[in-house]
Amino acid sequence: MELEVILDMIENNGYIGLFIWLWVGVFVFPVPNEVITMTVGLASSLGVLHPAGAFAAVYGGIVAALTTAYTLGRVIGRPLLSYFEKRERFSKPIQKSMKIMDQYHALSLSISYFIPGVRNFLPFLYGFSKLPYKTFALFAYSGALLWLSIVFPLGLLFGDHIETIVAHEQEILILLGIILLFFVSFKLIRRKRIKKREKMT
Template structure:
């Protein structure tokens, strides 16, 4: 049990992930952006804190390398999710609920997709859980390859560009911010919780 708790902490603790290096960061981003069983992994605040750690010099890679690596991980991750939905959508829809899969996540994403249409692929980048399931649902709906690839690139560029760049320049100009990592995480969690609860209440209504 202790080993499981330790593994869970390492997978969900952004600071631990970032200090492990860019390779681990990109793997987490890849998984969280399209693998249905990885929806619980950190997303928004992982990107922002990666920028902060890059700006303060904890991560040695230049901003361009951070942006390119994370962008590719996000885009490829979503594309894998799209392929899973397109070719295995029926079996996924018939899959019983388990520890890492809940049909309610897919259904709430469908509501989001119906509301925003194709732009859901861009907007969902900034919403946890929905971000993971939107490309899968796009695949299930057989959204054209051209539209998916275009919106995937646009959404990935905006998501990674805004969060990583903002964190980088904040860390560069205010290096002391690295001492307040826990407050940054709490802020993002508060925003995330508010967004998810608001969407849940709308869905119930």
């Protein structure tokens, strides 16, 4: 049912609708971002959307949502936090978010997008704690970009198996994240060695 709704929204509203859904949807609709993003990847593989345009629209919506949560925390953080803590639905993710904040500090913003539930509250909590916007943007936006760079291609390549992927999401994302990290590290080390050889010759 979720897939049909998302595909209908994409067909009827295109890139702008996609951007708005990823921006506002996190606060209104209980559809996981993984499902939306992989469905968008699937739609791109079917030719409904251009992959580059779809990727940009999704990332823009995610950045807008993160920034909105951060701003809400900064402007009206205390009353909202009191409200959330009184609701059982929100209190556990908030406690988990605070533990991750204590453990990883600003780096937790990059990690958090790989943890459903936590990703929605950490930007708010960092806004409330008055973390400078530049620091917030560096870690939050880069973490979201890394997450999207893994999840979007999954939808593009394996969109027909969205339910299976979502069921084993954390294991898949961790594995792909490690592979991506090794790949980037290998490229950087190789580039440094090439530069070193060039200096020696």
